[in-house]
Every structure is written in structure tokens, then in C-alpha cells.
Amino acid sequence: MEEGLKVLGAIEESHGGIRFARDVMDWNCSYYLQHGKMMPENGLHILKDYDLILLGAIGAPEVPDHVSVWELILPIRRAFQQYVNLRPVKLLKGLESPLRYKDHADLDFVVVRENTEGEYSNMGGRMHQGTPYEMAVQNNVFTRYGTERILKYAYALAEKRSKKSVTAATKSNGINHSMPFWDEIVKEVSQEYPGIQTNLYHIDALAAYFITRPETFDVVVASNLFGDILTDLGAAIVGGLGLAPSANINPERKYPSMFEPIHGSAPDIASKGIANPIAQVWSLAMMMDHLDLPELSTVIMNAIENVLQDGEVLTPDLGGTATTKELGDEIVRHIYQTT
């Protein structure tokens, strides 16, 4: 996060006098260990009046995931109707894909993940605890409202891109209530966009296609869980989780949108100062796009790609020996160079 804010500062100073008023909230696992909660009672109320949220990785080994996730990330995504989770899968210049025969031209698409319902519901529970008949049930909840709006977003996005194609993930051959419902709505919405080609693939096959033919994708749209899986996989085929950004968007701009790296807090390297800051900085670039400031997004992305192409200041996950701070400084240096 420090590197993210440093880059934001560099953008302000170097590019045309734009200023971002900002406050830093220490709502993370240390906060939880002190206060017994991830954010103040009125946390959502406080956030509501901001335009944008830049979130860092907030987990910690001492705090169970379900606390950090269910008391901070998921409430924000839901309360602010950030129903679009946008995740580019793009091989940056200077990087090599782990896929033997795939190159930059093959790896450039975007995943639109539903971000408020589906498989991540808190509906369900347990019965017969303490007996051999114990069981747990979890409901997948798909609403027409929630499904239509994410699909419409995906199709509208595809209209602005060149390939004019939407690939939707399903599993209606195995999951026989919710996914056939999803398929029906895909069909309906696709008919409103006759210029866009639709491919509907089962999630298992689609995951395999990410490896065998990623070049065929443009906009991939998926439910909450499927989108989650596909985007980590997407991160892997373009060089790793240390790079992958995301935007949690409320398209109506009624509520703040939130920008965050896909990766977690990486307990194995936490506080060693060697985490890759690129995912965080790229998330900031996505924030500039959301603000309709594509020229600033381009400045940031060019700086990142220049650093990667130089190949001299890289964190260990990229095969280098630089620290988080050194890589952040290097990005900042390139930002000033392009002034």
C-alpha cells in the first residue's frame, strides 16, 4: 500500500496538478487484534462518502480468514453494490508467460466476475452436530436482478472492445438449478447484443481453455466463485499473483468503488519487505480508468512495463533481488521520466 500511495503522489506531482484528497484507515488484522473487529461499527457509513477505496492485502495468520474477509472485504463489496469485479488477464511487456507457446498477443482479455451473490452467500448452516449424520448445507443464490446486471455489464464492455465476444462460464450439466437459470439469462441478454458473439462453456472446460487457447478470449463473464477461480488461474498464466489487480465497481457510481490486488497478504513473506507492489500499483491504474483518466492510467502502466523490460529492479517473485520499496521507487522514477 505504501508503494501504491507513493505512486499516487508521483502522479499528482508530475502530471498536471490533479489532486486526490485522501485518508488512510488502519482497518486491518492488527486493528482487529486490538479492537475485536475489522473496522469501526460505523465503518461502512464512514466509507460511504468517499468516491474511491484503495484496499491493501489485509489478512494475517493470527486472524482467521472468515473474520478478515467476512467483516471487511465482503461487506464493502456488498454494501456498496460493487457487483462488478473486473480483472484483466494481460501479459505485460517484459514478462514471459509460463505457457510455452503463448505470447503477449495471446494473453490479453478481461474477466468480469459477479461480486455480490452466487456461491458466496451466507445462507446455510449445519445439522446433527456431534453425530455421524452431521451435515452442512450452503445455498448458491442467483437472482435474475444480480445475473442480468453482471451480464449486461459484460456485453456492454465487449461492445467497446475489438473482438466482440463474450465467453460465459457455466456448469449446468452438473449443477441443475442455479446454472441452467444462469444459462437462460445469458441467452436472453445475448439477444440484446446481436453484434456480440457468445460462447457458453462449462467451467471445467473453460479452465482448460485458459491454458490451451487463451487467445480466443476477450470478455469472460462468470459467477462469483467461477470468476474467483478463473482470475487466479488467469494471474498464473500471465506471470503470477504478485501482479494481478482488480476493480470492485459500482457502475452506477452511487457508492464508492474499490481497487485491490487479487493476492492476499502472503504470510510467508509478510514484513520482509519483498512483496511485489505491482498488483497494488496496477490497481491504482484501474482506479484512473474508472475516473475516466486513461492518460494517467497509461502513465502508470508504461512505468510498470518499463521497469519490467529493464529487468534490473525486480522483486524475488520475478526472479530479482529488489525490495518492495526499491521496485516502488523504480516505478516512480519512470513516472517522473515521462513528464
Add this chain to the structure above:
Amino acid sequence: MEEGLKVLGAIEESHGGIRFARDVMDWNCSYYLQHGKMMPENGLHILKDYDLILLGAIGAPEVPDHVSVWELILPIRRAFQQYVNLRPVKLLKGLESPLRYKDHADLDFVVVRENTEGEYSNMGGRMHQGTPYEMAVQNNVFTRYGTERILKYAYALAEKRSKKSVTAATKSNGINHSMPFWDEIVKEVSQEYPGIQTNLYHIDALAAYFITRPETFDVVVASNLFGDILTDLGAAIVGGLGLAPSANINPERKYPSMFEPIHGSAPDIASKGIANPIAQVWSLAMMMDHLDLPELSTVIMNAIENVLQDGEVLTPDLGGTATTKELGDEIVRHIYQTT
């Protein structure tokens, strides 16, 4: 399937006089188009008395998936308590992985997929049809009974292998009833196997690790849906769906077990005679293993690998021009050669 039966015949003739009594059932989509069902009313009753079922790909474009799957495959898996779906992820000799820096030594593990419950339940339904408030709910159903038995199978399998490691797929950070329940049982069962190392990863990260460090896996155990996704992904990293076999096992041998390729009926190439028969033949080899006839399994696998290493008779998916029959014949030729 024809090639599978041809190989079975070759094994009988060439290797020590073992004989498999067999019947061929035409229970497939053509049968459905004629009779309005995928198998006779008493189909399961008929199958019950067999020791083994070898299943071919049964789908067809004219028949919706939910028919072919829910009226044939899933009823068989469930009625016969084939709760283990065993799927090797192994790069065969003669093949190259699409993963740039991974080789044969890196790609040799097995996925144990739960095969009777979890995300594939038929529990759920719709409400408010025809209104903007329409919704669909699908229940994930995890029982202690079903979860314990699949985990125990995985750990027992890991004990017989050399790496002594079990990797379990979860998503308890996002799915807050069923997956924490799964995690608890993983913990309990793992304590019964102190010699085995356990890794519990979220499915999104795990999918990424299949790309970045497949060499760290030995036995991967996963719920029905997660296992489904991971095994198609697994097939992709070892050369494609045309190769990937599976075994649906009733470990107690009270009911027949079923062996089938992972791939579907590939409508795009159906009846062109160019489908890769290896997944079907490898499934037959898994059947031999299940029968405790590892020497016959080895004969089949050696024949497959010899054909792949020769590289002269390959189907189009492997970059060749051979037909299904030609590749089947070539496998048979190698089987006779090793007599």
C-alpha cells in the same frame, strides 16, 4: 469405445489367458432419441450385477446435457456409491507439457474427487418466475459421512505413494458454511495419518499452483465441483482432454466401479473418426489396476507411451493425421509386441 474394446481383446489374447465376459449396452443419446430415456427403467438393476462398467462419451448435440448426465452418468455414480473419482494428472512419455518449464518429473500426481454429493446436488429450485424478482437457489450438501470417506481414501492412497502428502482444496474464506465444515474434517482425518503432510489451499490459489508448481503435488483431494475443475485443468497441463482417463470407484466393491474418459463426446469432431482414443484406453488400464492386475495396466500404458514416443501415428489433437482406428490399431500392435 471400439478402440477400448479392441485393446481389451488384445490383452485377453496376448497376455496369459485372462478373459472378460462382457455385454455392450447401447445406452446413449441415440437410445434416448428412440426411447425417450437414456437407459431402460431397470437399467441400474441390470448394471448392478456386473463387476465393472466401461463408459464411453455419451453426449450428443440433440440431447440436452442435463438429460444425458442426470439420467445416466450421475445416477450410476450415486446408485453404486462410486464416491471416489480418481483422475491421474501425469505427463506421458512422448508428450510435452504446455507449461514452459515443466517436464515429466514435475507432472505426476493424482486427483481424488468426491463423486456423490457436494455442489452437485439436485436440491434447490426457483421462485418468482416471470418477475424481475425471479431467483434460483442450489444447495451444496456436504455430509460428514461423505466427506470423511473421501478424505480417508485420499490419505490411505497417499500412504501408499512416496511423497506422503495430501493437498485439499477448500474455499472457506468465501463459502462460509460448507467449506469450513470440510476444513474441520480435513483436520480431523489428517490427525489419523500423522505420517502424511497436509496442505489446505483455497481453490483459486490451488488452480494457480497447478500452473506454477505442479511438482509439489502428490494426492490432491477435492469436492465434486472443485475436483471437476481441477481435473480438466490437470488434463490441460499434461497434453489435453483427449488423453485424460478416470475411474469412478466404489472402494468397498459392493457395487460395480465405472471407468470413463474425462472428455465429452466432442460434437465438433463426432463421427469424423478422428477422436483420440487414448483417454478411453487409459481408462481401461485404470480398470486393470482396480482389478489388482497392475502388470496388465503396465502393458497397456507402455503401449500407449511407445506409440506417443514413436510419434508417427497420432490423431489431430496431438498434431498428427491418424484416425481413431489407426491409433487404436497402433496401440494393439505394441501390445502384441510386448507379449
